[in-house]
Amino acid sequence: MAESWVKPSDIVKKLSDHVSSSFVFPIKVRGTVILDKGYYKLTDGKAGITLNIEKALELPVGAEVEIEGVLGVNLFYKEDTAILYPAINVNSYKVLDEEKEREFQKRVSEVETLLRNRTHYGFWETFSRLLKEKKTVKVGLIHGNSAQVWQDFMSAFRSAAGEYADRIEFVRFESSLSDEGLARTIEKVANSGVHAVFLLRGGGSKEELARIGGFESIKAIIRADIPFYIAIGHSFDRMVSLMEKAADGNSATPSIAGQELGKLVRVVSENESLRDGAKRRQAKESNFVLELVVRLLIIGFLLFFGIKVMPYLFKEFVLKDFSERTETKIKNHQP
Structure with missing residues (x-):
């Protein structure tokens, strides 16, 4: 007779089904509702137990409640490890102090209104x-x-x-x-x-x-x-x-x-340091360009002075003076 082989996941599934079928009984429990990683839990301050609810059902977070339901187990996989943990399938709940809960929800609404304007x-x-x-x-x-x-x-x-x-x-x-x-x-x-x-x-x-x-x-x-x-x-x-x-x-x-x-x-x-460094380099480059322009202007002026002004000055002062002095000498040597 051939042996029947099973996979580890088959064992976990069979164990989960067995526990679920044998470890199920009605329960009434009191505690405070909290929201943990998107899941409802019931806590007494020392331990918490997961609450399985219908999609249409919402539980009052922070309220002390009395829950009627069925105690069972949930199967959870984390990497290659399977974990079984107790959970309550919620049939109904009752807020133990409804006046306190109404006041709590009223204050939450007031705060949310104030926060909208913040x-x-x-x-x-x-x-x-x-x-x-x-x-x-x-x-x-x-x-x-x-x-x-x-x-x-x-x-x-x-x-x-x-x-x-x-x-x-x-x-x-x-x-x-x-x-x-x-x-x-x-x-x-x-x-x-x-x-x-x-x-x-x-x-x-x-x-x-x-x-x-x-x-x-x-x-x-x-x-x-x-x-x-x-x-x-x-x-x-x-x-x-x-x-x-x-x-x-x-x-x-x-x-x-x-x-x-x-x-x-x-x-x-670091971004500010980079911007400041870029500004300093830009300022240095601007100063270099300005200094170059000034030098070119000076050179241009000197060239203009040399080409346009120097001939006029030479003519007006040097040649004219030489001419007058020459005429004077000629007159002085005439009989």
Whole structure:
């Protein structure tokens, strides 16, 4: 009897089908809805579980809900590795504190309305303009109390900017990253005369990062009306914090933010050096041409003087004087 061979993917498929058929049972679970890499998850602050929903269904991000559904598994391939992880197939949900959720969504709408009227400061456009207008650009760095993330930012910046690092003057502001504390710091930074500001935060769970700032902080950014950029967490996941709604630019880590700023400073400064060098060469060439023209004019004048004026002077003064003196001598020798 011939042996029946299977591929690794066949084994994974059979295992997934077996788990899905045996590891399925109705469930009711409570937690907070978050959005992770475009997928809904339910979290209690310690762990999160994926939520499978119908396309027509939208879940309220940030709300505490009670979900009814079926617990199952999802199959995920990463390179050549297959991963099975639990997931909830959502049948229905209920917001536990509907009044609180309505208030939350109302404030989100208010902030979005305010942000529509706010000037957007693109990263490259803003810093390119500032570096052209000012010899030194003043940048504020906001970070948590006793946080050392600013050192990662500065190290990456100096490495990328090189000899042009002194084009940026940094001012550090230690702050609580709670909504009220951060809002007060943003107002302080805005009144310090900085031209732009970065909010820096190191790694942490999504739940911790989601608690950075809030509505009051966003309103403080809108009132300040200065370029505002953030680098929070050690993940490329977006929309972890409400602060990202107000930010003019997001970086995955403080190091990446510092590196990007350093690269920008180097590129702009090198281009300025090239332009200045071209201007100096052009000015030198212009001076050479001007000097050459002056010399040619002098030579032309001398030639004109020699051709036109010298014969006249010779005739009027030399020949005429010689003629008069000759006539005088002739008269003096006559008997």
